[in-house]
Amino acid sequence: MFKKRRMNVDNAKSQMRKGMLEYCVMLLLRKEPSYASDIIVRLKEAELIVVEGTLYPLLTRLKNDGLLSYEWRESTQGPPRKYYALTTEGELFLAGLDCAWNELATTVGHLKAESPIRLEVKN
Amino acid sequence: MKKNITINFFGTLYAIDEDAYELLNRYLGDMKRYFSHKDGGEEIADDIEHRVAELMLELKNDGREPIDIELVKEIIGRIGNPEELDEASGEGEDGSTAGHRGREWFNEQVSKKRLYCNPNDKLLCGVLSGISCYLGIDPVWIRLAVVALAVLPIPFISISFWTVLIVYIVLALIIPEAKTPEERLRMHGKPVTIENLNEEIVNGADGTERPVVKHSGFVQVLIVLIKAILIFVLASMAFGFFAFLAVILFGASFFGMIFNVHNPVLQHAMDSDELMMFDAIANNGFTWVSGIALFVAALVIVILIVHVIMRILGKGKSLGRMLWIYLAIFFVSLIVGISSLVGFGMEMEYKSDQIDQEYREQREQRRNQEEIDWLTARGWDLVANDHVNGYMKRGEHYSGDHRREYIDTHSEHPNMLYTVERTIHIAPGIYSLEAAVRTNGEGPEIYAFDSQGTRHTSPFPVCHNYGGGIWEEATTLLKADSTLTGTMAHIAGANEGRGHGWSRIRIENIHITDSIIRYGVTNRSTSGCWNGTWFSATDFKLEKIK
Numbered sequence: 001m002f003k004k005r006r007m008n009v010d011n012a013k014s015q016m017r018k019g020m021l022e023y024c025v026m027l028l029l030r031k032e033p034s035y036a037s038d039i040i041v042r043l044k045e046a047e048l049i050v051v052e053g054t055l056y057p058l059l060t061r062l063k064n065d066g067l068l069s070y071e072w073r074e075s076t077q078g079p080p081r082k083y084y085a086l087t088t089e090g091e092l093f094l095a096g097l098d099c100a101w102n103e104l105a106t107t108v109g110h111l112k113a114e115s116p117i118r119l120e121v122k123n
Numbered sequence: 124m125k126k127n128i129t130i131n132f133f134g135t136l137y138a139i140d141e142d143a144y145e146l147l148n149r150y151l152g153d154m155k156r157y158f159s160h161k162d163g164g165e166e167i168a169d170d171i172e173h174r175v176a177e178l179m180l181e182l183k184n185d186g187r188e189p190i191d192i193e194l195v196k197e198i199i200g201r202i203g204n205p206e207e208l209d210e211a212s213g214e215g216e217d218g219s220t221a222g223h224r225g226r227e228w229f230n231e232q233v234s235k236k237r238l239y240c241n242p243n244d245k246l247l248c249g250v251l252s253g254i255s256c257y258l259g260i261d262p263v264w265i266r267l268a269v270v271a272l273a274v275l276p277i278p279f280i281s282i283s284f285w286t287v288l289i290v291y292i293v294l295a296l297i298i299p300e301a302k303t304p305e306e307r308l309r310m311h312g313k314p315v316t317i318e319n320l321n322e323e324i325v326n327g328a329d330g331t332e333r334p335v336v337k338h339s340g341f342v343q344v345l346i347v348l349i350k351a352i353l354i355f356v357l358a359s360m361a362f363g364f365f366a367f368l369a370v371i372l373f374g375a376s377f378f379g380m381i382f383n384v385h386n387p388v389l390q391h392a393m394d395s396d397e398l399m400m401f402d403a404i405a406n407n408g409f410t411w412v413s414g415i416a417l418f419v420a421a422l423v424i425v426i427l428i429v430h431v432i433m434r435i436l437g438k439g440k441s442l443g444r445m446l447w448i449y450l451a452i453f454f455v456s457l458i459v460g461i462s463s464l465v466g467f468g469m470e471m472e473y474k475s476d477q478i479d480q481e482y483r484e485q486r487e488q489r490r491n492q493e494e495i496d497w498l499t500a501r502g503w504d505l506v507a508n509d510h511v512n513g514y515m516k517r518g519e520h521y522s523g524d525h526r527r528e529y530i531d532t533h534s535e536h537p538n539m540l541y542t543v544e545r546t547i548h549i550a551p552g553i554y555s556l557e558a559a560v561r562t563n564g565e566g567p568e569i570y571a572f573d574s575q576g577t578r579h580t581s582p583f584p585v586c587h588n589y590g591g592g593i594w595e596e597a598t599t600l601l602k603a604d605s606t607l608t609g610t611m612a613h614i615a616g617a618n619e620g621r622g623h624g625w626s627r628i629r630i631e632n633i634h635i636t637d638s639i640i641r642y643g644v645t646n647r648s649t650s651g652c653w654n655g656t657w658f659s660a661t662d663f664k665l666e667k668i669k
Contacts, residue, residue, distance in 0.1 A: 036170060037177055051203025056170045060163040079133040079173060118350045 001069060017048055022058060024048055026086065026094045029068070032091065033085035067093050127189050133176045138189040147195050149305065151175065157205035167208075174202060235314035239301035240441070246338075246346050247353070248295040248434050256310050288353075292431050299441040354432055361428040368421045371414055377604035409467035416460035423453040497528065503543040506643065510536035514543075517660065521559060521593045521625035523613035529559075530644060539653070544570075544643025545663070553669040556581075556631040556642050559662040561624040563587045564655015569663075571635045571642035580648060583658060586624035594622025625659075632668075640665065 021043075028034060028042055036055060043049045062068045067090035070082045086094065126141040139147070154171055158164030171651045178198050178269035182190055202208075241252035244262060251269060255262035273287035301310040304323040313319050367502070427449060432441060442449065498505060508514070516531035532541045556571045560583045567583040584592065597614035601607050617623050633640065647653045 036174065040174075051207050052201050053171055053203040053208040056167045056174070057158075057161075057208055060167050060170070064163050075639065077184075078135065078177055082170070082173075 021048055021054070021092075022062070023097050024088065025055070025058060026067070026097065029084055029086050030091070030094060033071075033083045035073070035081040035083050037081075039084075062090070066090075098099075115119070125191075132179060133173070135176070135180060135183070137179055137183060139195075140189055141189045143190055143192040143195045145304065146192055146199075147175070150195075150199050154205055156392065157209075166242065171195045171202060171208075175447055177463050178202075194285040215256060217331035237304055237306070237309040238298055239310040240295070242299050242300050242302065243307070243312060246342075247291075247350065249300065249605045250291060250294045250298060253298060253301070253310060257312075257314075292427075293446070295434050296427065296430060296442045296446045350435055354433060357428050357432050361425050361432075364421045364428070367664075368418060368425065371418045371421065384567065398526040409470060413460045413467060416463065419456040420453050420460060421446050423456070456487035498543060499531075501546045502547070503530070503643075504545070506544055507540045507645070508532075508542075508544040509540040510538055511541045514541075519588075519618070519659070520661070521591070521614055521617060521623055522610055523617040527661075529659050531657070532646075533657035533658040535656055537653075539656075540645070540647055541658075542643060542645035542647075544641060545642045546639060547665070548638055549635060549640055549665070550667070551636050551638055552667045554635055554640060555662040555666045555668055556630040556633065557627060557662070557666065558644065558660050559593060559627050560627050560644070560658065560660045561586060561588070561626065562646070562655050562658035563624075564653065564658075566655060567644070567646045567660075568659065569628060569644045571630050571633050571640065574636040574639075575634070579630045579633055581628045581630045582648065583628065583660075584626045585655070586622075586626060588618070588624045590622045591624040592626030594625065598622075606643045628663075629656045 024046070025039060025041065028039055036059065039053055039059075040049070040052050043055065044052075044060050049055065059068065063084070065072065068088060069087050070084045072080045073083050075081050127138060127142055130137050130139055130144060151168075151172055156166075156167045158168045161167070175198060176532050178201065179190065182188070182194060187194065211496060222335075228416035236257060238257045239253045239258055240249035241262075242249055244252045246252075246266070251265045252262045255265045258265075269287060269291075273284045299306075301307045346478055385421045427446075434441075442498045491514070495505060497515050505514070511532040512534050513532050514530070515528055517528045518525050520529060530543060532539070551574075554571075554578075556569060558569050560567065560569065562583045562585055565582070565585055568580045569583075570578055572578055594614055594617065597611045600611050614622070630642075633642075642663070642665070644658075644663075646655070646658050
């Protein structure tokens with residue numbers, strides 16, 4: 001029973017991270033245009049991704065949706081790199097996500113204040 | 124000790140272990156295949172490849188070359204397997220069907236058990252070993268079963284050696300050999316995952332070319348022997364077909380000729396119309412079509428046999444779908460070849476019939492003319508010749524002399540009418556007309572007109588082809604005097620002693636006053652009766668009585 005519940009917690013965490021990922025990537029790009037490996041380093045620091053490859057399908061999808069654009073920049077070492085940046089549309093979208101996040105954070109904050117955390121685990 | 128190679132990856136050279144390279148290559152290939160079914164998938168795979176290059180460059184800069192398989196596994200672990208990267212799988216139920224479908228397709232592709240020839244445990248081509256892998260049985264049982272099927276006369280299911288051999292050859296040509304680690308995993312029905320591949324690559328790295336399963340010395344000798352026998356059999360088959368090819372190639376222009384020389388129907392026609400016939404054959408489209416088609420069919424067989432020999436020697440590749448193309452070509456050209464041969468035969472038969480017919484008609488005409496000339500030369504006028512075959516003959520003269528000629532005709536036609544007559548200038552007086560005649564039906568008669576125009580006749584006795592008055596007379600004489608020789612003895616012996624049906628008939632008292640007499644022979648008396656099919660007449664003798 002314990003194991004199963006543990007798995008459910010992991011799963012929920014991973015779901016939350018995945019939901020957050022898109023927002024976080026766009027937040028990173030709002031600061032400055034970056035290339036994938038930079039983003040990976042930042043996301044890993046924040047423990048938002050487990051495997052690096054997850055980022056690439058996401059970037060490609062956002063780019064295909066017109067929220068991101070990229071340009072090739074020569075690198076001092078290795079092959080040229082793709083630098084991603086937000087498009088105007090992406091900025092607007094991100095603003096929308098900001099609002100949604102704030103609402104969500106407020107709601108969650110309220111809920112947490114109403115019901116204190118209990119750390120009992122039944123066997 | 125590990126084989127180490129250098130690769131060029133996005134413009135940078137890396138020293139890498141061979142097994143590590145294989146794993147890396149497989150990983151990138153899987154990535155491409157996995158994302159190929161998605162929007163922008165090519166770009167994703169490309170980005171990931173770039174990331175791999177970056178991580179490799181880091182390793183190089185850290186001086187961790189040559190890159191070994193552990194480092195590659197580390198890179199793969201960092202970036203993740205294709206399925207782990209698929210964001211669709213984590214995004215809930217909506218809009219993820221495409222992703223799921225892609226994933227299912229991928230899993231199906233990589234983990235389905237497949238039939239391969241097993242290169243690691245083979246006696247000839249690894250066909251049976253591959254089948255046993257597929258069925259999950261020890262190869263020994265399959266091998267024993269197949270040998271038993273081929274050799275033992277098991278009741279009801281006794282299959283000949285040749286059937287088994289041909290089926291084996293076809294299978295060896297169709298089923299590909301499991302060459303890559305991925306294919307070997309599929310052959311054993313193991314899921315194609317990075318871990319399994321890694322294991323397979325590590326285990327198989329030193330044995331990919333050589334059989335892994337070693338057989339005892341006796342079995343090895345046996346295998347070499349069987350291989351030698353098979354190659355000998357196949358090579359002689361190939362040589363046979365090659366000879367056939369050569370015959371078709373060089374004999375194509377003579378083929379028609381050979382075909383005809385052995386045709387008994389044509390043989391007698393050939394001497395008169397040889398040129399025409401050869402011309403017809405040489406310019407016959409059927410000959411060329413069948414020649415070319417059979418050439419192609421034989422060529423396909425030779426190619427296939429060479430492939431099998433290569434396969435047994437362990438050098439050939441499987442033909443896969445190409446085999447069906449080869450077989451299709453073979454059967455199509457065989458059908459075309461045979462049907463045009465048949466067409467050729469039919470056309471030739473028709474032509475030979477035609478030529479035969481023409482020849483017969485020509486000969487008939489020529490013979491008829493010769494015979495009419497014969498009549499004319501002897502003073503006979505042809506009065507009537509309806510539905511007759513021939514005008515004169517030799518061979519059955521009552522004297523037994525086969526060279527002696529006589530007036531003769533025959534015809535099955537009921538309306539046959541043959542009349543010849545002579546008009547002769549003679550001294551006036553009373554005459555008698557005598558002739559030797561025979562027939563097989565009532566009707567024929569000799570006739571003579573006197574000066575008043577009265578028609579005197581004498582009918583043929585019907586004796587058919589036997590006996591006859593002349594023969595009876597000769598036989599009687601011979602009985603009276605057995606020492607008799609000469610004409611009469613010949614007559615008695617004619618037609619194996621049974622005569623030819625000849626009799627002598629006479630017309631008496633023909634009064635001629637104006638020095639002209641007209642007489643003749645016909646198969647139809649004035650009353651018009653005729654129920655035979657032939658008659659002969661000769662020895663017309665006009666005698667002056669007074």
